[in-house]
Amino acid sequence: MTHDPDSDRAAVSVTVDLVIFTVRDDELQVLLVERGKAPYLGQLALPGGHLRGKETLDDAALRELKEETGVDGAHLHLEQLRTYSDPQRDPRGRVITAAYLALGSNLPVPVAGTDAREAYWMPVGTALHDHMLAFDHASILGDALERARSKLEYTTVATAFCRELFTVTDLRRVYEVIWGSALDPSNFRRKITRADGFLEPTGQRRIPATGRPASLYRKGPPHLLMPPFLRSYNGTLEQGAQVA
Amino acid sequence: MTHDPDSDRAAVSVTVDLVIFTVRDDELQVLLVERGKAPYLGQLALPGGHLRGKETLDDAALRELKEETGVDGAHLHLEQLRTYSDPQRDPRGRVITAAYLALGSNLPVPVAGTDAREAYWMPVGTALHDHMLAFDHASILGDALERARSKLEYTTVATAFCRELFTVTDLRRVYEVIWGSALDPSNFRRKITRADGFLEPTGQRRIPATGRPASLYRKGPPHLLMPPFLRSYNGTLEQGAQVA
């Protein structure tokens, strides 16, 4: 916010990139678009676009989300992830990008975007392989994945991946898919049904193909999980980016 | 990162603002500068400056930190907090700012900055009162405070507030000052001396004015605290910014 008239201020373009996660086919998938022009022509990239004159980054993220998925943002979780600013990240010039993380359920198979790009859902593991993504998007995607994983520990956002009505088992599958590990059904049920405000009972039930019907719940308001629901102890992992 | 040649791209200036925290006089204090020009002439603000052509935001944050405190960043913790982008946040025009959080110990009383601004350490509680800060800096400072508080739960960054050599009680005071609540000395000691890699014993001791000498430790490498060291249960607080 200050004040050095003699410094060489960068002429900067600002974009917003979206990491849109959903759970499909028992996998965590991310929405990617095929680039229609250079650089990285034909390669896959995160959806995104330029910040406009009168909007906040949040506005821009919501607008891009709507353009790419047709979803209006009311029923999904959207949060700012981090801003990426390597001067070399875009060969065309100085472009910094604010990355956003969006978590949703039941997101539509995307239609062609505004400039006729093809968009696809792809498993996150696949997208992270082999320099498949343009720019620094693999790095952004990696950060988003870690953020999603840890948010599942400390908050109730996992419900953002579920439909309007869902069972405890539906929610457990979200955790299992995103954490990549199996959870004990009994302990999971106890934990989250006790956590105040995580689930709202509806009294309705869902009859499965086979087996006992399951109670259906609605998501409660998003909040912190207290106590948190920790992944199994991995040892020592650095949390968050540190500069120095 | 994309691709709408016809959109009205914003002409944006990019700055970096620093929330530099230190513990002085048993209080959490933040470094503020007195603005030397309009807008908000004479008011207090977070130190910061414009992003330059060939640097990352991290580089810019380190540079500003050095300019404001003379500290070279090697001995403190620095991380990106969030980017603030309200179109009205700066009356001069479109300026978005990437806020950084810096945690340090024993930071010097700042000298006059490059453009002869006065800089002060001020208790965070005081700085948050009464619209004292320029721009949206009170909001940034509030976010930084919450980030610092929660990082103390999940990581070992609290040692960033301590000098080279410190006692368990020194570290406990950091937690008490930042969380604003008293902690049981016995349980605190057990918890953090067990946490692998939090503290490195030095074999040295410090003789206090009165009482038994205390063992001196050095900080271990920063990492996640597992299991975390949770603040006492506050109920339901929203963690992190959510857009929709």
Added chain:
DNA sequence: TCAAAAGTGTTCTACTTACACCCATGC
């Protein structure tokens, strides 16, 4: 009656909490 999934109960262990108590130093 059987398979399958939902849901409950039980035991063991580990961690938190609260607090009593001992230790090492200066005065």
Added chain:
DNA sequence: GCATGGGTGTAAGTAGAACACTTTTGA
């Protein structure tokens, strides 16, 4: 000695992990 802070021990309560067991449905 005694005051002061450093440091250890311990018992009660709570939460997680593992897993046996019961319930409810369709076939």
